Structures are given as structure tokens and as C-alpha cells.
Amino acid sequence: xxxxxxxxxxxxxxxxxxxxxxxxxxxxxxxxxxxxxxxxxxxxxxxxxxxxxxxxxxxxxxxxxxxxxxxxxxxxxxxxxxxxxxxxxxxxxxxxxxxxxxxxxxxxxxxxxxxxxxxxxxxxxxxxxxxxxxxxxxxxxxxxxxxxxxxxxxxxxxxxxxxxxxxxxxxxxxxxxxxxxxxxxxxxxxxxxxxxxxxxxxxxxxxxxxxxxxxxxxxxxxxxxxxxxxxxxxxxxxxxxxxxxxxxxxxxxxxxxxxxxxxxxxxxxxxxxxxxxxxxxxxxxxxxxxxxxxxxxxxxxxxxxxxxxxxxxxxxxxxxxxxxxxxxxxxxxxxxxxxxxxxxxxxxxxxxxxxxxxxxxxxxxxxx
Amino acid sequence: xxxxxxxxxxxxxxxxxxxxxxxxxxxxxxxxxxxxxxxxxxxxxxxxxxxxxxxxxxxxxxxxxxxxxxxxxxxxxxxxxxxxxxxxxxxxxxxxxxxxxxxxxxxxxxxxxxxxxxxxxxxxxxxxxxxxxxxxxxxxxxxxxxxxxxxxxxxxxxxxxxxxxxxxxxxxxxxxxxxxxxxxxxxxxxxxxxxxxxxxxxxxxxxxxxxxxxxxxxxxxxxxxxxxxxxxxxxxxxxxxxxxxxxxxxxxxxxxxxxxxxxxxxxxxxxxxxxxxxxxxxxxxxxxxxxxxxxxxxxxxxxxxxxxxxxxxxxxxxxxxxxxxxxxxxxxxxxxxxxxxxxxxxxxxxxxxxxxxxxxxxxxxxxx
Numbered sequence: 001x002x003x004x005x006x007x008x009x010x011x012x013x014x015x016x017x018x019x020x021x022x023x024x025x026x027x028x029x030x031x032x033x034x035x036x037x038x039x040x041x042x043x044x045x046x047x048x049x050x051x052x053x054x055x056x057x058x059x060x061x062x063x064x065x066x067x068x069x070x071x072x073x074x075x076x077x078x079x080x081x082x083x084x085x086x087x088x089x090x091x092x093x094x095x096x097x098x099x100x101x102x103x104x105x106x107x108x109x110x111x112x113x114x115x116x117x118x119x120x121x122x123x124x125x126x127x128x129x130x131x132x133x134x135x136x137x138x139x140x141x142x143x144x145x146x147x148x149x150x151x152x153x154x155x156x157x158x159x160x161x162x163x164x165x166x167x168x169x170x171x172x173x174x175x176x177x178x179x180x181x182x183x184x185x186x187x188x189x190x191x192x193x194x195x196x197x198x199x200x201x202x203x204x205x206x207x208x209x210x211x212x213x214x215x216x217x218x219x220x221x222x223x224x225x226x227x228x229x230x231x232x233x234x235x236x237x238x239x240x241x242x243x244x245x246x247x248x249x250x251x252x253x254x255x256x257x258x259x260x261x262x263x264x265x266x267x268x269x270x271x272x273x274x275x276x277x278x279x280x281x282x283x284x285x286x287x288x289x290x291x292x293x294x295x296x297x298x299x300x301x302x303x304x305x306x307x308x309x310x311x312x313x314x315x316x317x318x319x320x321x322x323x324x325x326x327x328x329x330x331x332x333x334x335x336x337x338x339x340x341x342x343x344x345x346x347x348x349x350x351x352x353x354x355x356x357x358x359x360x361x362x363x364x365x366x367x368x
Numbered sequence: 369x370x371x372x373x374x375x376x377x378x379x380x381x382x383x384x385x386x387x388x389x390x391x392x393x394x395x396x397x398x399x400x401x402x403x404x405x406x407x408x409x410x411x412x413x414x415x416x417x418x419x420x421x422x423x424x425x426x427x428x429x430x431x432x433x434x435x436x437x438x439x440x441x442x443x444x445x446x447x448x449x450x451x452x453x454x455x456x457x458x459x460x461x462x463x464x465x466x467x468x469x470x471x472x473x474x475x476x477x478x479x480x481x482x483x484x485x486x487x488x489x490x491x492x493x494x495x496x497x498x499x500x501x502x503x504x505x506x507x508x509x510x511x512x513x514x515x516x517x518x519x520x521x522x523x524x525x526x527x528x529x530x531x532x533x534x535x536x537x538x539x540x541x542x543x544x545x546x547x548x549x550x551x552x553x554x555x556x557x558x559x560x561x562x563x564x565x566x567x568x569x570x571x572x573x574x575x576x577x578x579x580x581x582x583x584x585x586x587x588x589x590x591x592x593x594x595x596x597x598x599x600x601x602x603x604x605x606x607x608x609x610x611x612x613x614x615x616x617x618x619x620x621x622x623x624x625x626x627x628x629x630x631x632x633x634x635x636x637x638x639x640x641x642x643x644x645x646x647x648x649x650x651x652x653x654x655x656x657x658x659x660x661x662x663x664x665x666x667x668x669x670x671x672x673x674x675x676x677x678x679x680x681x682x683x684x685x686x687x688x689x690x691x692x693x694x695x696x697x698x699x700x701x702x703x704x705x706x707x708x709x710x711x712x713x714x715x716x717x718x719x720x721x722x723x724x725x726x727x728x729x730x731x732x733x734x735x736x
Contacts, residue, residue: 017611112613115611116611116612116613173601174601175592175595175596175601176595176596176598176599176600176601176617176618176619177587177590177592177595177596179601179617179619179620180583180587180595180619180620180623181587183583183617183619183620183623184580184583184584184587184623186613187579187580187583187623187624187627188556188580190613191560191576191577191579191580192559193561208559209559211555211559212552212555212556212559212580215548215551215552215555216552216584219545219548219549219552222545224543224545224678224681227543227544227545227548228543228544228545230544231544232544233541233542233543233544233547233650241648243385243483243484244484245480245484245554245558245640245644248647248648249544249547249551249647250544251544251547251548251551252547252548252551255548255551255552255555256555259555272613276613279616279617280609280616282601310592310678313592
């Protein structure tokens with residue numbers, strides 16, 4: 001199944017900061033068919049560096065979507081049954097308006113004049129897309145990591161429009177450790193002289209800083225265990241230490257490769273804006289209480305975490321579950337055993353698929 | 369008690385890589401008095417960014433030593449009883465020969481022409497210092513993190529010269545995750561255009577890269593818990609998000625501060641060489657077996673780890689303990705409860721002091 005990324009432009013969007021973006025575009029893909037009652041739509045929400053291409057083979061690049069093992073005919077999000085939508089987030093660099101987009105006021109890329117955005121703003125733009133597609137109520141919203149934050153935001157801010165929410169490997173608010181890892185990545189980008197205060201679009205992008213930021217990210221996405229299994233202390237194409245500063249260990253060459261690859265497909269300013277949106281995310285705002293945030297929630301929930309995920313540890317999911325249960329909401333929780341760390345929601349999907357499949361089936365049974 | 373750092377120069381040292389350094393200096397401090405039988409000497413081994421100034425108040429800077437809460441009259445390493453020595457490691461930048469030292473062959477700083485060094489080389493230079501002080505056998509060697517690696521190396525390579533070893537919060541070999549964090553730090557330094565392939569001594573040092581490296585380090589030294597306790601999501605000198613890229617959260621300002629402070633006292637090339645020495649450290653070399661490495665060990669051991677230390681997790685200490693016990697060596701092990709993460713061996717020292725005090729007393733009773 002080959003797919004094309006589509007886009008729709010809206011006149012403007014008002015942001016949480018008070019700023020307004022005029023106009024705003026959103027890139028998206030859809031898989032499967034919307035039924036006549038428009039009751040089978042599921043919105044997939046991508047993580048930090050994802051995009052709208054979640055499933056199928058891209059017509060343009062020939063590459064499979066980032067969650068192709070989870071979305072498709074007969075898969076967890078079964079496109080024989082459901083109409084699945086995925087869009088690129090606001091502030092992104094894969095078709096949706098972001099800092100690399102042209103500011104119509106100036107004719108130049110926004111750069112750092114792009115307004116600061118929040119997870120709430122990303123979701124607000126998604127509601128406009130869902131309106132555009134003529135869908136009043138989503139059967140489900142689902143995503144991992146930053147995608148999970150968006151799923152939570154949907155359930156909290158648009159309770160009437162979401163029947164079920166599936167937040168995976170995520171949190172109701174970024175912890176100082178999570179903020180800290182993001183901040184070091186931002187500092188690495190901003191320390192790169194090629195960053196030029198964000199005005200690098202006519203020249204060389206800050207590739208060194210962005211690669212460092214991505215290397216840090218990759219360490220946090222894996223687990224101590226999965227790194228031992230994948231790399232151990234194996235040396236790279238040699239039998240002995242080099243006793244120099246070339247690559248000695250396989251893990252070093254892996255990180256350098258992932259860092260350099262990322263630079264070819266991601267915009268450094270998007271890195272800054274999207275990580276900042278993650279750090280600002282805090283469902284306890286403004287009351288200070290998660291219980292208050294979940295007061296108006298009506299969706300049913302499937303919350304998933306992974307045993308070896310130390311970036312978004314299970315205790316963060318369990319806090320969400322505890323508060324929802326206390327409020328007598330319908331919530332199922334699975335901590336799945338996996339060695340893959342935070343990456344598990346993308347790569348270790350057999351059990352995850354089973355629980356999602358079951359949860360969606362029961363959601364349909366009770367609601368359609 | 370004010371102390372002065374001293375130094376001694378030796379003609380040369382042969383390194384594990386096959387290279388030779390001519391001459392080589394080592395900076396050190398001593399606390400307490402060596403007894404007549406020279407049987408009360410304890411060598412303290414510093415961690416990655418430490419120096420010879422472990423205790424007392426520096427005559428030069430007025431600052432207390434990095435382990436002043438643990439070394440001194442009546443403290444864990446009781447200077448009323450013991451003669452305590454601490455030296456700066458080979459490759460360092462606090463008085464011992466390192467990449468910032470002048471290469472007598474060229475009259476210029478070594479920079480990246482400095483030979484690659486290992487933990488074994490650091491310890492070899494320490495044996496020369498101990499010889500110089502006229503001490504045949506050390507009552508104990510002790511240190512945390514990279515200091516613990518040196519303690520292990522002493523026990524393995526110089527079994528006749530060490531009565532007791534106290535490796536704290538350490539490992540017998542760096543894991544891929546530990547290598548990965550070091551590698552990102554190195555890449556951050558080497559990506560800084562001011563690094564100039566290591567030839568920055570006549571100009572501006574690569575302060576931005578070094579600060580990034582240090583920020584990453586600080587995240588790994590703390591725990592998720594200690595960061596929540598210390599910072600939470602508290603905002604810095606404002607009541608609301610800035611909706612910009614200035615500092616929002618206290619954790620951000622803490623990291624930026626620690627990064628910028630480090631640059632004033634540490635040499636970026638030393639960062640490269642010392643982290644590489646850590647990464648090369650592997651007691652299972654060349655046989656592939658820790659059991660074989662511990663074959664000739666005769667010291668008694670006190671191994672300490674901390675419950676919330678995720679950089680050098682307890683399982684790494686437990687592996688050392690397991691192998692030593694299997695070889696029927698005298699080994700005590702404590703996993704101490706602490707929220708402070710890897711930093712615990714420096715800051716959460718009450719219980720650590722108790723177990724060290726008891727272990728040293730029993731060592732004296734049995735051996736002096």
C-alpha cells in the first residue's frame with residue numbers, strides 16, 4: 001500500500017502564548033476508509049521526531065511509516081476496520097507549519113521569530129484537521145512518548161470528541177530529568193556557531209549541534225540492557241583498542257551514525273520548539289492537581305508503559321492511572337515487559353498490539 | 369587545616385599503549401602523619417573531574433577538598449590515625465602531566481599528541497609516587513567512580529602492595545551506556561570549532577563544547593528522584609513560562625551554571641583523554657574473564673554501591689562481589705540507600721563513613 005502525504009491550510013490558529021499564526025498548514029496521511037456514520041476514525045499522534053507518515057509505503061520516498069508494524073490491515077490499528085489519521089505536529093518540519101516555514105509577513109523563514117508552541121497548540125491544530133475531515137468524534141487517539149502527551153491533552157481538553165485514549169510510554173508532566181535531557185540538546189544546537197540565532201536557512205544548518213542532541217536522545221531511548229545486548233563492548237572493525245580518538249566501540253559508531261543521519265531529515269529549530277513544548281507540558285497546570293485536570297474527562301483509557309523505559313518510567317504512567325481510577329474513570333493499564341527501553345513502543349510491539357486490539361474491540365462494542 | 373599541593377617529577381613512564389612520557393610530574397597532597405613502620409598509608413583515588421585536593425582547606429584557593437566530609441581528624445579516613453595521600457591522575461589538568469602540559473620536545477603543549485592513557489597507566493604513576501614516599505605497602509586504596517576503577521586496578525596489578533581496597537560506585541568494565549555518555553561528551557567538545565583539533569592553548573578554549581559535555585555528566589550524576597527533590601518543575605525567577613528560549617526551569621539554570629563553572633577549571637583535552645581511559649577500562653581483558661583477573665588478588669575488599677545510582681548501577685558492584693566471593697576472597701559489600709544517584713559517594717556520606725570506618729578498623733586489627 002503506497003500512501004501520499006496530504007496537506008490542508010487554515011486561515012489562522014490562536015496559540016496558548018497569545019500569539020497567532022496566519023496561515024497555518026498541517027500535513028497528514030490517512031489509511032483505511034471512513035465509515036458512513038463517521039464513527040471509526042482513530043487519530044495517531046507522533047513522538048518528538050516523527051511525522052505524518054505513520055503507515056504504508058511512502059509514494060515519495062518508498063519508505064514504510066514509523067508505526068507500520070502497528071497500523072495496517074489486520075494489525076493493531078486495523079485499517080480494514082478503522083479510518084486512521086496521522087498528522088505532523090505544529091512546529092514540525094515535515095509539512096506542517098514550523099520555524100522553517102516562510103513567514104508571509106517577511107517572505108523569509110520564521111526561524112526564532114516562530115511563536116513558542118505547546119502540546120495544547122498541537123492538539124488544537126489537530127482538531128481543525130479533524131473538523132476539516134468532517135469527523136465530530138474520534139473513536140480513539142493514540143500515541144507514544146510526546147504522542148501520549150497529545151492523547152492525554154485530547155482527553156482533557158476535548159472530552160466530547162474522544163471516545164478512547166491510548167497514551168503510551170508517556171507522562172502527565174515532564175520531570176526535571178526529562179527537561180534536563182531536552183535542555184542539553186537545545187544547548188548543543190544553540191552552541192553550534194552555524195545555528196546563527198536560528199537564521200541558518202540560507203546557509204549551513206547547525207549539523208554538529210543537532211547531531212550531538214540526537215546522540216543524547218538515542219542513549220535515552222535505549223536501555224542499559226538493550227545497549228548491552230546490541231553492542232556489548234564490541235570493537236568496531238578492529239581487534240584491539242585504537243589508543244586514539246577514532247571510533248573504538250560499536251556503540252560509538254552507532255551513535256555517530258544516528259546523529260549524522262538525523263541531520264539530513266530534521267530541522268534544528270524544530271528541535272528547539274518541539275522539546276520546549278514537551279517541557280512546558282504539565283496537565284496539573286494551572287490548578288496544581290492532576291485530579292482537577294481529569295475532572296471533565298469522559299474517555300476510556302488504555303495506558304501502556306514498558307518495564308525498561310527509564311526516560312518515561314512506569315511510575316509516571318501509574319500516576320495517571322491512579323488518579324483516573326480514583327476519579328472512577330474507565331482505565332486499563334499494562335506495564336509490558338521489554339528490554340528495549342523507551343524505544344519499545346516502536347519496536348517491541350507484539351504484546352502492545354494485542355492489548356490495543358482488545359481495547360479497541362471493546363471500545364467499539366460499547367460505543368458504536 | 370590548610371594544605372598545599374605538592375608535586376614530584378620522574379624521568380619517564382612507560383604506558384600501556386607502548387608510548388613513553390618523558391618526564392612526568394604528579395601533583396599530590398598528604399594529610400596526617402606516616403607512622404614509623406610506614407604501615408598506615410591510605411591512597412585516595414579521585415573520580416573523573418577530581419584533583420589532588422581531597423581534604424582540608426587549600427592554601428592557594430581557600431576551598432575545602434572534594435572529600436573533606438570523609439577525610440580528616442575523626443572522619444571516615446581518620447587523619448589522626450592514617451596517613452592519607454591523594455594525587456591528580458595522569459592525563460589530568462591539576463598539576464599532573466596531561467595534554468595541557470608542555471611537551472619538552474617541542475616547547476608547546478602536547479594537545480592531541482599526548483599519548484592515550486589507561487587506568488593502568490594512572491595507577492602505575494601512583495606506584496611511583498608511593499615509592500617516592502618510601503611506602504612499600506598501602507593499608508588501603510579507596511575511591512568512587514573512576515577512583516573505584518583505580519582501586520580495583522591496584523588490587524589486581526599490585527596485589528602485594530595493597531592490604532585493602534575500597535571501590536565505591538564503580539565497575540570492573542564500562543558498559544556501552546557508560547561509553548555512550550562519555551562519547552557524546554567527547555563529540556560535543558570535538559564539534560566545538562574552538563577545539564581546533566586540540567590546539568587551542570594559545571587561544572580560546574572550546575568552552576561551549578566542554579560545557580555541554582559537563583551538563584550531560586551532571587544529569588547522569590544525579591537521580592530522577594534527587595532532581596525532583598532539588599528542582600521539581602520550579603520556574604526560575606518568574607511565575608509563568610517565558611514562552612521563549614530563556615531559562616524557564618530551575619533545572620535548566622542549574623545545568624547551565626554547572627557547565628559554565630566547569631569550563632573555568634577543567635581542560636577540554638583532559639576530558640577527552642580521561643573519559644577514553646574510563647571507556648578502555650575492562651578488567652576482563654585480555655582473558656575475557658573477571659575470575660581470571662581476580663586470581664592473584666590478595667587484598668580484602670569493601671565494595672559500596674548506592675541504590676539510586678543509575679550511572680554505575682549496583683549490579684556492576686555485585687558482579688565484582690560475586691566473582692571475589694566465588695574465589696573465596698575476603699569481601700564485604702554494602703548497597704547503601706540514597707536518593708542522590710551517582711553523586712551519593714560525594715554527598716551522602718554518613719552511612720558510607722560508618723562502613724569505611726569499621727572496615728579500616730578491622731583491617732588494622734588483622735594486619736598491623
